[in-house]
Amino acid sequence: MSKKNAKLHALDGAEMTAEGLSFKGTILEPVVEQCEGCERAIEFDSKNYCPSYAQPAKKWSHGVCNFATHARAGVDKEGKVKVNPLKASKRAARGR
Known part of the structure; x- marks a missing residue:
């Protein structure tokens, strides 16, 4: 199946519905501004919706959405790469 058919x-x-777009028993909210450019966003009745997550604004509230195809979450606000503190302590113990 091609990508175009998969999107359809x-x-x-x-x-x-009156609450919004109902899909598989879940009400989907329209995508937010940060989602523009994402390949997952699908147009339905002149609005874009994300079939991967019902509330896109909540996915972007703590940083970059992990479903986003157009953005990466590797760098924090200071420009440093995020490192798992547990892994960092194990590396330090080994002398790396």
Whole structure:
């Protein structure tokens, strides 16, 4: 199946309700500004929705969305690479 057909079928069975877009028993919210450019976003009734996560604003509230195809989460605000503190302590103990 090609990517174009996969996108068409990603929201197959979704319907617009008074609360929002209903898909598989979940209400999907429209994507936020940070999601623009993501390959996962699918247009439905002139609005873009993410079939991977129902509330895109919450995914972006703590940094970069892990589903985003257009952004990376490797660097924090100071420009340093994020390192797991447990792994860092083990490396220090080994002398690396």
